[in-house]
Amino acid sequence: MKSSRSYPYWFILPGGLVYLVLFLVPTVAAFWFSLTHWDLFETRFIGLENYYQFLREPFLITGVVNTVIFGVLTSIAKSVLGLLLAVLLTSGLLGQSFLRTLIFFPVLVSTIGVGIAFAEIMHPARGMLNIGLSYFGIQGPAWLIDPNLALFSVALVDIWKGVGLATLIYIAGLATISSDYYEAARIDGATKLQMFFRITVPLVRPATVTVVTLSLIGGLRSFDIIWAMTKGGPGFSSDVLASVIYKQYQAGFYGLSTAGNIILFALVAFIVIPLTYWFNRREVDL
Amino acid sequence: MKRQQIINGVIALVIGVLIFVTPFIFIGLTAVKSAAEASQLGLSWPSEWLFWDNLVAVIQARNYMLLLAYFNSTVITVGAISLLVISAAMIGYVIQRRPSKWNGFIYALILAGLMIPPAVVPTIWLIKELHLFKTLHGMILIQVAYGLSFSVLLFRSFIASIPRDLDEAAIIDGAKPWQVFFKVILPLLKPVTVTVILVQSVTIFNDFTNPLYYLPGKDNVTVQLTLYNFQSQFSSQMNLLFMNILLVTIPPLIMFIFFNKQIVKGMTAGAVKG
């Protein structure tokens, strides 16, 4: 195929230009600031001092561990649940459209609202969650207060809020799979479960790639939901890199937080780039 | 067995609904309470239903700021989405269809957009130079720049599921590259396009940080900024805040209900034999 002319590079131009000017250029500029002491008004070159300082943060290790746990946990959960929900919600279920809306609704609601609502729902005593659990004779834990649990509780809410997006992408992915393959599989004697694992899962791969990539990057950088619910607490127990950086930023340590952002970027890239490389290598073309 | 399945199904459904609905009952109830009651949070029944009062209070707040915000947010969202969908689909199309040594690099740049947080201050300097600061079209372009990575990623991976034979048929039929794209590829990308529209418009409509920095000024308020009318660090009017949250959620919700039906199954069925 004469790809040069059928798929001309100028197609990239309109979006690419906007992206270049409004995103890449400032980003490169920001890199310079990570090498300076910067209070927004003045910069003073200090070399790698900021990086050194950032890596000495007292709760950095907790932050990195939490970041990875949070990112991996939420993206796996969103991908798996999203796929299952998408399959369920394309199966012609009664009230399917309503259920789709229901599941997507959390995506629409502002994080602030979700944060406040869930802090209340997860209240150890008067929260609906524990009241609900007590009907089953379960003594619910102190979700957001228990330092060992807080991160996971936030992750739970993040999954709740984000699974609608994953589901939507999966629904779009399922829509592109030709029913021919399911027919062939039915003839080949596949059970529902086999069809799911051997037809749906491989053929919905484009959606999976997107969902995993997006939710992993999102999860590793996640911050607003954590901030809205625990502010990284109690203490520092649910701090992630992004919230550590945000706190520095809030404190006015701009150069330091820029350096932190670059370190976070490096961490995300370190995890995501090999993954996408692996994904792309196995892409099926039609 | 069959009966058991139905019962299980219903139970699962009820649990599902509970999980997704209860938080909204909470938000909804809080939104109709009095300030004093709302400040106590909790899922108690309101002693007094102040739906209308709160609604009016929210809409009237600060000179009907909410209505202006609706307008601004809508303009930004619609403008940015139109540009985004087309430019992102075009980029995704080219990098999916055209294998070259540049692709890895372009792809990395795109991922960078998801991995690196935008640099606010340099951006402000830049858009001031470009005379885009404090303008709606500047805001639109910024939203395009920030939403591009996500959209390209989504489009790129879905374009793989459209058989290349169709591009070829169109090329043989005499279509220029842009005609192949707009007349054959883009219509077939409808499920993804709808997804991008939904997700990005929610993101842009609900964006709060970016307008705050790039679009200051009373005439430029966007919907999420209206939440500030009722929420502050030290004290919040929870009832009005939640009413406001509900109100700003409605336009995207309507969008969703409308577009959700547009995700049609089996768009490429019958296209090729093979």
Next chain:
Amino acid sequence: TELSILVDNSPDTVALTQALTSAYSKLNPDITFEIELRPGGGEGDNIVKTRLATGEMADVFLYNSGSLLQALRPSRTLEPINDLANFSNILSSFTSTVSDDKGNVYAVPIQTAMGGGIFYNKRVYEELGLKVPKTWQEFMENCAIIAEKSKSAPIAQTYRDTWTSQLLVLSDFFNVQAEKPNFATDYTNNKANFATTPAALRGFEKLQQVSEAGYFNDYYGAATYNDGLNMVATGKAAHYPMLTFAIPSIKLNTPDYIEDVGFFAQPGDDADKNGLTVWMPAGYYIPKESDQKEEAKAFLNYIATVDACDAITKAIGANGPYLIKGCTLPDNVYPAVKDMLPYFQEEGRTAPALEFLSPIKGPMLEQLTVEVGSGIRNAQSAAELYDQDVAKQARQLNLPNW
């Protein structure tokens, strides 16, 4: 002409900004105002800094006094207001917190000074026959009695809003200063710190002490600021360490109980040295780059008048002593306000909070106090970590000796 004015979004500031601007417009019909809101807290600080740095600041803006001001590089970015006609009306206790080392003053205060101390429930005190404590010892005894004899929690803590956890440490500064008058200077010069100064460490220790004694309300980790105010107003808790700016919120949330709420300063170890740690209110500033400086100054000049104080009182009530000469409080102030005033009326019974005496305040304090209050960390360790945090801040500010 239209002046733009950027304020934070707390209902009080919005209300009083509206009151002040409309009062001023009534006097000067050719001046109108455009009020812009920003969030409070660190996010809001960043917006102010960003807009100042990019030259996009409103004509007038609201900002804190004290340590946070230095981050704005006031001498570079702000317009001094020493030349206002009413400049001399502003009390020096305020101007000293909004000036640079050359003596330029940059802000006019709105609102009143506030105290950081302990709200208490008068009804509980009455029922149990308790007296307002003058020493920490007495306070602990009161708590013990409350714990034993009533259903009320002795002390309300509300860690879902983490910033509320700092109060027992911050409000203790009067006592630190009483014992170590040079602490603030030494601290700024890296000659003293929290972990090694027993008087300063006391704040953390007090927090640890009440936490270990089990005096907190149930599920304080999940309670909010509003919960705390409600508890102390309704008597579910007997004490709530807090700043007096909470009084309007108590009025809003629990109007029926506002008369039950009293206030006292956080007691120290010596009954003779009993006084209040005081916070200065935020003020209006003018950026150097404003092209309507004269109009803005005229507006600020108006703020420094008794008329302006009265407009404020009318809008949100009087919650403490004004910092403008001649401003008075009405007689019918709430009991908590009434309880606070005597400290101001006697010489030597107030001290500014540390953040008004030193530019350094570590950003981690609230997390550390949550840890101490939750029993995750002891006072000593928290103080040490806080000292590290402070060191980082000082280096960022490029202070000498760090």
Next chain:
Amino acid sequence: MATVRLKNIHKEFNGVKILKGIDLDVNDGEFCVFVGPSGCGKSTLLRIISGLEDATSGTIEIGGKDVTKSDPIDRGIAMVFQSYALYPHLTVRDNIGFGLSLAKRPKNEIRERVDAAAKMLQLESLLDRKPKDLSGGQRQRVAIGRAIVREPEVFLFDEPLSNLDAALRSKMRIELTELHATLNATMIYVTHDQIEAMTMADKIVVLNAGHIEQVGTPMELYHHPQTPFVAGFIGSPKMNLFEGAIAKEHNADLYGIRPEHLTLSPKEGKWKGVVKHIEQLGADAIVHIHVESLGMLVARADGEFSITAGSTIYATPQEGKEHLF
């Protein structure tokens, strides 16, 4: 036991009647061929038998069991799709072995059976390719391979050889006939190829516009078509059919004579005409003759037959070979 019995099958798509009451018995081990014009409903009927499509009404029995409501899995069938429907994410090997691996057969059994099928289909060298890297005919062979490795009781083939060359096609004909003999399975086979229909079928079903025109052995259909449609459809080139005088002469509405039953002579014969066009096929030649009294007449002649367009020729129908309707 795998008889297939269709009772009064109807099918509508969006209100359009596609199948209008199909009754058919296919015996155990029979090789049954469906023929009919494009769009007449052959694939639809196959899909209904397979269970992929529900009939609007009617019942289907396989092996004596009513399977009208059963899933495809429970019908013991394999099918070759007209559109192939190969799994794009699997290699040729995995495509062919898919059914076996679903049935959890041991790895080496799968490998052996796939290899055997690939050998028969001349796909050995392509086993590691993905479908998109195959030619049209190769894809079709993979589709066949996928069906035959499973050795079910009933095979459904939808034009399985349409994209193969003549040589391979006749090889495949023989292979499928042998497979049929070995497995003793029931086979239902859709084709447009007259040779396939005639040589492979035990029974041919002629479909037209949603109903069955005639069912019979190949020779029955060739020699005794019951309707003009069948007469015209079976046999290639198609039978000459005439209304008018000649039909009247035989007391019928329609008179038919196959091209191969006309004797041509440059000198004498029943009908005199002018040669309009000759198609040389090598072994034979198809001669298009214009006869005044009849119109166009098609005759089949020997490959050696040499005459030029425009010359006069005489055609004589062979005795007793005419068909009357």
Next chain:
Amino acid sequence: MATVRLKNIHKEFNGVKILKGIDLDVNDGEFCVFVGPSGCGKSTLLRIISGLEDATSGTIEIGGKDVTKSDPIDRGIAMVFQSYALYPHLTVRDNIGFGLSLAKRPKNEIRERVDAAAKMLQLESLLDRKPKDLSGGQRQRVAIGRAIVREPEVFLFDEPLSNLDAALRSKMRIELTELHATLNATMIYVTHDQIEAMTMADKIVVLNAGHIEQVGTPMELYHHPQTPFVAGFIGSPKMNLFEGAIAKEHNADLYGIRPEHLTLSPKEGKWKGVVKHIEQLGADAIVHIHVESLGMLVARADGEFSITAGSTIYATPQEGKEHLF
């Protein structure tokens, strides 16, 4: 002017050589048919001519102009894809009219031309359907329609009639031949159907494993195949080819005789054998005979020929009809 000239075309996929030096001239207005076994590279060659695929090396000229590096759009071609490649989101009408509407032809012209094509292809009643609601043969016809409405200088057809029934197929053969005559366009046509190849072609190109075996008129190929491959490939049933004694006898490596050039007799003849199997096609019968000295021998007999499997028979090659290699 639309000659097509290929010079030394090579094509590799991932290092596998698919086309190994193709040199070919197709004259203006010629009807050129490509035949060859499945997977030999016919479609690939067509795609290279169309410009969809780049040749690894070699040049292509169309109408005397070197178009090796030109875009498909600049080559003045239309193509029917083996896989159809219909636009799934467009109706049949819009599928067919797509090229015209891209060329900004007036609405009513498009309508007329689409209607005419639809009529010829018997698609009139389906014009408002989407491809997924069509039968296999209907889809194929839409694919044809899409190519022919555009009336370009060069047509490329990739097995365009493979899914059509015999009747429609012979109708389409005539239609395409007429179209060819009217438009005087150059046509390159891939088929597996011997009849199509023989009747439609001005020139047949026999491809095998990526190279050209022989180019010639249908009768040249039938009567004078230059290689055993061509001999075996052209003609159905295929030519009997024997090595050994019989070939030696004629001073050759290989002796060939077509089934239709064997005279069968129950009584006497050159070769004596036993009838193993008879395929009755109606008009003819294919007789498989086992001859001791040769092996299996296939002969074509009259449809009337009646003999049972197992009986003894004599076959005699017709004088001068043998092929020697």
